[in-house]
Amino acid sequence: AQTVTQSQPEMSVQEAETVTLSCTYDTSESDYYLFWYKQPPSRQMILVIRQEAYKQQNATENRFSVNFQKAAKSFSLKISDSQLGDAAMYFCAYRSARGGSEKLVFGKGTKLTVNP
Amino acid sequence: DTGVSQDPRHKITKRGQNVTFRCDPISEHNRLYWYRQTLGQGPEFLTYFQNEAQLEKSRLLSDRFSAERPKGSFSTLEIQRTEQGDSAMYLCASSRTGTSGSRNEQFFGPGTRLTVL
Numbered sequence: 001a002q003t004v005t006q007s008q009p010e011m012s013v014q015e016a017e018t019v020t021l022s023c024t025y026d027t028s029e030s031d032y033y034l035f036w037y038k039q040p041p042s043r044q045m046i047l048v049i050r051q052e053a054y055k056q057q058n059a060t061e062n063r064f065s066v067n068f069q070k071a072a073k074s075f076s077l078k079i080s081d082s083q084l085g086d087a088a089m090y091f092c093a094y095r096s097a098r099g100g101s102e103k104l105v106f107g108k109g110t111k112l113t114v115n116p
Numbered sequence: 117d118t119g120v121s122q123d124p125r126h127k128i129t130k131r132g133q134n135v136t137f138r139c140d141p142i143s144e145h146n147r148l149y150w151y152r153q154t155l156g157q158g159p160e161f162l163t164y165f166q167n168e169a170q171l172e173k174s175r176l177l178s179d180r181f182s183a184e185r186p187k188g189s190f191s192t193l194e195i196q197r198t199e200q201g202d203s204a205m206y207l208c209a210s211s212r213t214g215t216s217g218s219r220n221e222q223f224f225g226p227g228t229r230l231t232v233l
Contacts, residue, residue: 004158037224044120045159045207045224091158102147102211103172104222106158 002027004094006107013082014115020067021077021110023092031097034068034075035104040088048090051075053097079112087114118142120225122208128231129198136194137228141210148191149222150183151207152176159207165191166213198232205229 003026013019025034036048051059051068059066063083067076079086089111093104121140129135141148147166151159162181163173167188177183180198185191195202206229209222 044226047221047223050221093158100171102149102164102220103161103174104149104151104159105161108156108158 002029002032002094002096002105004092004105004107006092006110008110009108010111010113012113012115013079015082015084017082018078018080019082019112021079021090021092021112023075023077023107025073025075025092025094027073027094027096029096029098033095033097034066035093035095036064036066036075036077037091037093037106038086038088039091039109040085045091049077082114084114084116087112120208120210120223122206122225122228124228125226126229126231128233130233131198131200133198134194134196135198135230136192137206137208137230138190138192139208139210139225140190141208142212142223145210145212145223146188147211147213147220148185149209149211150191150193151209153205153207153227154203162193195230198230200232203230203232 005024032053034051037045039045049061063080065078089109091109092107123138149164150162153159165185180196183193205227207227208225211220211222
């Protein structure tokens, strides 16, 4: 079974600074997808960024980028120019690319605080 | 586009009672998922439907839990004989087939928070 580990329960960053959230995962599969989701307080979860395991190039979405290290099974999220609205729980998630398996496997999350 | 909606948003019940939650997916989405999120944890997969067919169920889904999606549109999740350990946020998500790989993104609803006294 696949597992996802987020070793930082809480992180904080100053507004306009850069922060990196860590995620490692365990799988025996070679083809899969990785995601970072954001869950603001009392609001619904939204997708921040996605990465296909077969792609060597790291995904980027505006201020959000990932460092995907397939051999190390590591998938960290970098937030540049942090904004107050980035404060939220961030969840790393894994999904198999195997046909018929659609479930997301989540880590426990990292609570990000952005200080003004 | 109204997004994924869930009803009720909050439910307080006494141990032993039955509860039912409803999820309305995004209208063109044919896949629907249920997850459970307890305090301090990430969401855990419970089950998913493609149209009206329930294609995958987690071992977390005990005999007291049942989910339906009778017409391939909205879905209900029923918990019978609730226990205090069932207290959690129940999240619904939807996605559509016809897009490749990771792009069949799961869109989440706001969740139903269940408290069992």
